[in-house]
Amino acid sequence: MSVGSSNKAATAVHGSSRSAYRLPTLSSEANKNVLSLLRLIIIFLIAGAAISSRLFAVVRHESIIHEFDPWFNFRATKVLTTDGFYRFWNWFDATAWYPLGRAAGGTAYPGLMVTSGAIYNLFHSLNIPVDIRNICVLLAPAFSGLTAWATYMFTAAMKDDAAGLLAAAFIGIAPGYISRSVAGSYDNEAIAIFLLMMTFYLWIKALKDGSALWGVATALFYFYMVAAWGGYVFITNMIPLHVLVLLLMGRFSSRLYVSYSSFYALGTLASMQVPFVGFQPVRTSEHMAALGVFGLLQLVAFVDLVRSHVPGKQFRLLLVGFVIVVATLAFGALVALTYAGYVAPWTGRFYSLWDTAYAKKHIPIIASVSEHQPPAWPAFFFDLEMLIFLFPVGVFLLFKELRDEHVFVIIYAVMASYFAGVMVRLMLTLTPVVCVSAAIAMSTLLQTYLDPKEPTPLDAATEPDSDSNDEPVAKATRSAKKAVATAAASVSAAVEGSDVDASRPASPQFGASSYVSSKFGVFGLDSRFFVTIYSLLLLLVFVLHCTFVTSTAYSSPSVVLASRNADGSQHIIDDFREAYYWLRQNTPSDAKVMSWWDYGYQISGMADRPTLVDNNTWNNTHIATVGKAMCSPEEKSYPILQKHDVDYVLIIFGGLLGFSGDDINKYLWMIRIAQGVWPDEVREADFFTPQGQYKIDDGATKTMRESLMYKMSYYRFNDLFGGRPGMDRVRQSPGPTKSPELDYLDEAFTSENWIVRIYQVKKPDALGRDLPSAKGFDAGKRRKRAFALPASASASAGTEQKTRRKNK
């Protein structure tokens, strides 16, 4: 099935053109109008489907921000809308990373906040007073509609409108994209995928037309993308890679020069305007590919033009050699600069994409995020259903035609597949190209089988000389066609498959316009009917699957936990907000809260209290400090807490309810991160039993039993079980027989289901004693007193226990 055979088939024009069924005849004008009307309606319906399928969480629960990161975006957006743009730009967040603070305006991608701020101002100028929270919650669904439109434009540039509409429908509901853009998920990816597709579409358009205007438009959308998401590096490397591959394929043209040069020159300067990016585009390795290709393109453009009119083969060879030498020299210079330190090497986050074991070995904080693990096969089927097996077919079809823009999709497909295979999170960048490619495959299939054009039957005379160079294909074609023609009623799916394959080379151009009868094609109505129905069934199942997955897997706000009672009614567990609001209402507004970094954004967003560490993990040592405080014995962690002015310590404990994402399960990462900074003081092996088990019952090691996190988690745990060892429902193991005692902390608050526990750090003793002896003294003294001093509930409980023991 080579291009040669397809050309032969296409050029073999037969006189009579037959058709399987008759199409309604319209004038070309009416045809055009009907088509554009249909297109408009379909696009609007797709946008509607994309938006409404993302509203499960809002309809079921309420309109709130879901995960951890969006809480920072939401808080920043509130700063933008209440204090104005300039205050936001220079916003120094003194409540985050408590002793250090964070220059938030310069360390965040401002695109998302500015977008919702602009929408907010637009609505308010129209006297539609919408709360900023609702705009933030519904921003992602709104932009998913725009993504569908951008994907339509992109795919239409690859093939035609039909494929574009299919691609738009696919990406509108594909779970791989919905997972990051449900209502309430106010994250950078919400607008980034739209910007990604828009930038790619404009790039393809610039390349096709060779227009500097579209190149500049690409640069502007690239600028918006840089302002919105750290994944802009993907674009920065995809487009140069495309250009490089085109150069290597010998497809250099002036259009390539115009589009890429105008894009790079403006896009790079524009991207440097974002404070968080700064001088990275000229200083780091991630951006050097773009610069190198820019230089190479100038060189090639120059030499190509000189070569075209200079006589003498020797001289031309000399020019080619000149390009190679200069390119090699430039590459060597880049390597030298990198080694000398003028150009920063790859950052750990990007480097771990190439060396997949790097993060686990050297940077535990990258490896500790669950999104940074490689996915299993079922994840691809779960997120993309049938698209995943149409995806390679579409890439293959693009290979057969291989226009300049098709090269782009092929490279995109290869790169994104690799990255998605390395990291679950990058499934998001894979989804668009899967939708595009699958839509091309599906629309080719449908067009082949809906095309009313009938092939002219082969007669014996033309058969032998038809395609002598590729025998098997021709044979397969013939056999398949005979099967269809003679026994059309008993066509099996397998025959259909072979028929599809066989007819492919015959018809590179489909559609009613090319009424050129050929030897290849589909006979009869029944086979068309069969395949069409089958494809429509596949599409229908796809819709059902997407809705099911979206509804069950991706539409749960992590702030509230929903469970089902025995009678099927819903039971909401709202411990997080209960605890955060307790903090908000019952503590002084400058009380510092220490928790593991996962909850930093939520605490500052919902409890509105200063935190020590948060999800922006920019200072690894600070996080390790918190980890060390959590995994040290009380007397060692108390000085750490005091030095950092910690007033409250917040932990998540799921042992009572079976909430598996609690701090005991994350504990090993805290230990590892702390061990990375203080290898002498914290050792991971100390937390395992000699048999290498991670135990929490009485078999736990001494280090484990004495560590602060363990004590805080199981403090008073046995009281719930009448003094007997409690059952930890996450670890599926009994807890300690004797509840741990806390000398330096007081229990301040424990939520209804014990998920969030908050401890208050005691003040140093007024008489200068250490806290355990002061506590013992208090307990002893109180026993002698006739009346007890008023004390907090937890303190008195502890006192009573002590008292009882002393009485024995």
Added chain:
Amino acid sequence: MPPKSSKSGATQASSRPRPSGAAASSSSTSSPLSTLYNSYVDNTPKRLKLIDAFLVFLMLSGVIQFAYCALITNFPFNSFIAGFASTVGQFVLAASLRIQANPENGTTFPKVTPERAFGDFLFGSVVLHFFVFNFLG
């Protein structure tokens, strides 16, 4: 070589700003160089020569800025980047204009007339200089 010269005119243009490359690779073959020069002078329209002069000026400006940065100081680095990027960007946009406006390239650019190319150039330059001024600091 009159039949080829039309293309060579375009070639010449972008060869002008990079004389060092041509000189380095063809020190021994001086006759092709003189052919190049002669056909450029003879066959290039006046407008394109004007653009070429602009390109040469931009290149000189960029070289001077870079030399200043390399030899003396790169202290306000953003100012250097802004100034240098403005020359590079303007050079690239002008070179694009020259390629698009060249009547010989009409077949390569079916959708871009010379007037449209000039409009593109203006738009691109305005956007470029907006960013340059924003970045000068």
